[in-house]
Amino acid sequence: MRNFVWGFIIGLILIPVAAAVYFGGGFAPAAVNDPPFPLEQLVAGTALHAKISRNAPKRELSSFTTPNIVDGADVYRHHCVGCHGLPDMQRNRPEPKMYPPPPQLFTPDGYVTDDPVGVTFWKVKNGIRMTGMPSFQNVLTDQQRWDVAALLATADKLPPEALQTLKQPLFPPPPPSSAKPTAPSGAKPKVHHPAS
Template sequence: MRLIVSGIIGGVGLVAIVAVTGFVIVYTGAYNVAASDEHADFIRWAFSTTMHSSVERRADGIAAPESFSDDMIAAGASRYKAMCAHCHAGPGVERADWAEGMRPQPPHLIEAAAEWEAREIYWIVANGIKMSGMPAFAASHDPEELWSLVAFVDRLPGMTAEDYAGYPDPDESSQTR
């Protein structure tokens, strides 16, 4: 019985120490939130794991189209070039200089899009990601526009620079709101 009571007291003590440490870090400003400072490995892992798990869970009920037409992909390319490439780059195109200072660093979707299913990409584009600079586009774009963007992003992995350049540059007045 003493062993159980000692274990409970030890567990409660450990939780109290972790809570107090957390409050000290939060209220003293000990953690550097400057975007010029890289996240610590543990923080990067925690943010990334939380984000992936959250998106996977919330996108579970979204039904993606069976396939994407060439017209959808082309419309999505125009939107991507207008709204996304400055942060996420494109085949043969670097992200904007100012995006290099973002933390967390926006992923290069040429590689990162392969990690996501279309329904998950849709959820991210529609809802954004807190504390990452990724905006939520559902308030300003209808589902058809979002799905065309998803169609293009879904094709980015493996796309060549020539393929990317073959999509016309956007007429921003008609593609963004």
């Protein structure tokens, strides 16, 4: 009994001291390149899954039409490409890193095609805390969030129209100008300084 009490008291002191040294002493991971925390993925993942399975709305993938998925591709191209990439995208220069890294949603390693559409809808609406995944609550409408969720749910068998939309450049080159060179429309008017 005495041993148990001593063990209890020492545990009560040692655990907080060890935690203080670990966190306060700069041993805990804080940089993007640090290895994950012991149990980090488990703790963060469990909380996220519990929350999502309670709150995600339910909707059948079959209720979306091809035009919905094409609209989703347009949303994706404007808001998601930079982090989540495109089909067959070659990243051939060094990229800034994030931890956790954003999954490449059009590669077999990153597909969320097994997730219910409502789960992806929830993630797009609410974001994922303590990761770089933003909440698009104030940026997209419910319809746009459903459309992009439906796009990602079909990422492994995209209709060709959606693929085409995804691949359109965000900033298309200006149309060829007519023969005579004219001043670009945004050019500043010339300022005439009065002769001094």
